[in-house]
Amino acid sequence: MASVANGPYVLGPPNSPHQSKGGSNNNDKIFRFLCCPSHVLRNTGWVHSINCVAASSHSPRTPKRGSSTITRSTANKSSPSTEISTTAKIRSEVLSPFRSFRMFFYLAFIASGTLGGLIATTQLIAALTNSSRAAAVPEILNGLGIDIGAVSLFAFLYSRDNTAKNAQLARLSREENLSNLKLRVDEKRVIPLSSLRGIARLVICAGPSSFVAESFRLSEPFTESLLDRGVLVVPFATDGNLPGFEFDENEETQDITAKRKRLWQLAPFNISEWSKWLDEQKKLAGVSSDSPVYLSLRMDGRVRGSGVGYPPWNAFVAQLPPVKGMWSGLLDGMDGRIL
Incomplete structure (x- = not known):
């Protein structure tokens, strides 16, 4: 994978600068939910609303006739990652x-x-077969050379644009x-990754x-600085054994x-789904499937950096602008270039 500054992968589309007022309110609610302690959430009514959503999402539904046919037809579709x-x-x-x-041109x-x-x-x-027209051969050769040169030039330009188009579509x-992958905030709330854009x-x-446990330990000295820059960590244990994080109470x-x-959190x-996406990215980057990796996302949801090994927490603190203060929002799209 690439270095911190050069991430080979990109996520969902950045937020439009002309968001509706309602959309920004929803983002503020999610941010407060992620950043507030549990007792604050309980006092503000978040817990009640989450319980209502959880109850409605787990309500039993009557199976409909023909549902098995629909399941079989969707299973035969090709993977979304290949389309x-x-x-x-x-x-x-x-x-x-x-x-x-x-x-086209x-x-x-x-x-x-x-x-x-x-x-x-x-x-x-x-x-060439008529000696009476031999004098026209140089002029014909000149025109033929121009045609061959023009075809070669425009074929090269078309090939270059087509390659760039395919690479952009794949990205x-x-x-x-x-952006469609899901994140669990707590036992009762699951959100798509795209909802954290901005x-x-x-x-x-x-x-x-x-690897996850050691990354947790190495991040401790930078905890406050990382939060000031809007960083949240998603620990993904590829062996299925997520370590229990020990906190000093x-x-x-x-x-x-x-x-x-x-x-x-x-x-x-x-x-x-996470394993499938990660394996595809490792394959494209030429990284072995069992290598521990990290991916750093920008505020707009795109990958700004990735690499093999532990995340460089000190580099994140040095490179990322704070999310509050006079530079809030202004530098959201300047925390790493996209490839």
């Missing part, structure tokens, strides 16, 4: 609005040059797949339980313990 969705294609057009026009010029080359070739053959598809910078630690360290719990939901 390019309409949304990804539309986003590609928005990001590169003139690429389709360029490629490249094809038109290639066809025109090919036709001109065929005509020049027939003229050249006729001139956008990976973004969409990652709220938090996620750091995904994926590896065996010992002394009154003297009560504040830092609450921050530690807040930093490490998220967990992957539907492990099979």
Whole structure:
């Protein structure tokens, strides 16, 4: 995988700068839920609303006739990760609005040059077989050379744009797949990863339980600084044995313990989907499937950096701007470039 500054993968689309007022209120609620202690949530009524949602989501439903047929038909569909969705294609057009026009004209010029080359070739053959037209051979060769050069040039330009288009579509598809993965906030609340765009910078630690535990230990000196920069950690134990994080419950360290719990409160939901996505990224990056890795996401949900080994917590603190203060919101899209 790439270094911290060069992440090869990208997530979901960034938030629109013209969000509706209601959308920002929802984001503020999620942020308060992630960052507030449990007793504050209980006093503000969050626990009651969560219980209502959980009760409604677990209510029994009457099975409908024909549901087994629907299940079989959806199971036969190809994996979403191998398909390019309409949304990804539309986003590609928005990001590169003139690429389709360029490629169309490249094809038109290639066809025109090919036709001109065929005509020049027939003229050249006729001139070579007729001595009376031998004087026209240099001029015909000159035109044929121009046609061949034009076809070669526009074929190269078309190939370059087509390669860039395919790479962009693959990246956008990976973004969409990652943004659809689920996160468990607590026992009663599961949210999609995309709901944290503009709220938090996620750091995904994926590896065996010992790797996750050591990453937890190494992050302790930077807990407060990471939270100030909107960082939340998603520990993903690939061996299925998530270690039990030990927190100091002394009154003297009560504040830092609450921050530690807040930093490490998220967990992957539907492990099979996370494993599938992570294995695909490792394969594309040429990393062995059993290597422990980390992925650092930007505020807009895109991957800003990734690598093999422990997350560089000190580098995150040095590179990421705080989420509060005079620079809040201004530097959200400047915390790492996208490849």
